[in-house]
Amino acid sequence: MSQSPAPPTSVELRAEGLMLEVLTAGAAVRRLEVTGDGGRPVGIVLGHADPRTYVTNGGYLGATIGRFGNRIAGARFDLDGETHELSGNEGTTTLHGGVDGFDHRAWTVVDRGDTSVTFGLHSPDGDQGFPGALDVTVTYAALPGRVRIDYTAVCDRDTVVNLTNHSYFNLDGEGSGSVDDHWLTLSAGAFTPTDFLLIPTGEVRDVEGTPFDFRHPRRLGEALSHTDEQLAHGQGIDHNFVVDGAGLRHVATLRGASGRTLVVESDQPGVQVYTGAHFDGTVTGTSGTAYGPRAGIALETQGFPDAPHHADFPTTVLRAGTEHRTTTVWRLG
Template identity: 55%
Template structure:
């Protein structure tokens, strides 16, 4: 029998984080309640060997998170074709993205663990060798993700993290009654194949106006063309401001609260439309539609083909660095 991937668990007051080598994925984020019980608030596979078969659950995504139109782009006068895996487009790094790789344990201590990966030149069609690391650092009420990467040739890079959150517990059902607030005045609409149109649209007057805490049931039930295209929300929100700032706040019916902070340009909100009962979760229950919501801090999709979007290109001699923080606690129950 194939062994389960190696794992590391970090513990702080009221919080336990487990990461594994496959995809450098978060395979568990457990929070303690006032009665001393523990609840896992991220979706994950019951059998950790299943992380090797895809689904993105809890994984680090690369080289390029989100979508590239037809998997094709031009960089410094050369045209590159990368592997395509979704309706003729490249999603989350292509057929064999970083989520499916076995990452190397770089270092570990009581409060942190670092995983590293070497992506060779030509990997999935991308130019240059890329060396990437992600460090998870745990403290009471907070998980910090530190990313770094270098390259030997110019290449697009858009690292992100694909944890799905259900703050009422990973087996508790839908996230429709979770309240979500996103610090964004604009979002990026897409074509029917979910490639950006190039427009950056005001959220005002749309189902994507999440500037105030909003039960997810409201946008998910809206008669909106963009909701219909995605089967829910699967869109990039352009977070106002620059530098380290709050991107989103999520509150479950239990009163558990998550704040997502990052220095990235925006956050892709995805409400898990694809879950169809075929994934068995951590507690042994099947995941169905809207079982969790992903809040993926990142640059905008297809930015390598969209001159109006921030450039995702990393060049030799540069070091990509980025930070995302998950702050967890409690609020008043909904």
């Protein structure tokens, strides 16, 4: 009889008004709790009831994604004239780093304080087909009213890197139902349309007059109710938005029916918005509730999907010996 895996190490970080639980499995966020009515904690990210699930079948919930977040078409890319064949795990596509992405890995706690923890991971040369030996860290810090995530990566060969966090948010409480009554605002005047495989076509399209216009607060259920080819491709929204400006700046504001808010800031050029169409009741959350369609929304700050195949997209190339460094902040209100 096979034994169930040992649970991953759990680290709880606390600051005024919030508690963040992160795991060594996938360097994943399992719980983010804020103070609700009557002083009771309310969980606002989707998480597995059993922490051991993250070891075997985490389904990206809250995980650190790498080496390359999102999709690479054809499970291959060329860099400086050399073709690199990757592991395909979504048909002919490499999704979120391949068959054995960083979300499947046991990360190491390399530094821990009262309000922060740093996880480290070594990815050997050729891992999932990616060139170079890559060393990655992700640091989670709990601060009053906010969570900060800092990533670093260094490689000994030229490679491509696109790191992100794959938390799903439901500001009315995980397990409370769909996020249709959440209101979303994005600092994004354009998005990158996809083909039916959810691979960007290369076009950068203005959001004006489309269901993808979130420049002003828009109810998710209303946006998703439109008949639109792009919505059909993603069974809702599963698209990269082109974030206005540069540097650490506003990306998104999400507001639940409860009035609770999340403001996302990042220095990355894009944010993948995914409205969680795949949830079908097979995942049981930390509250013991099964997650149905659109149980949460992911706001993945990152480089553009399939960037290695699109010279006009912001580069995701990391040159040997240089440091990739990026920051995302979640502000809670």
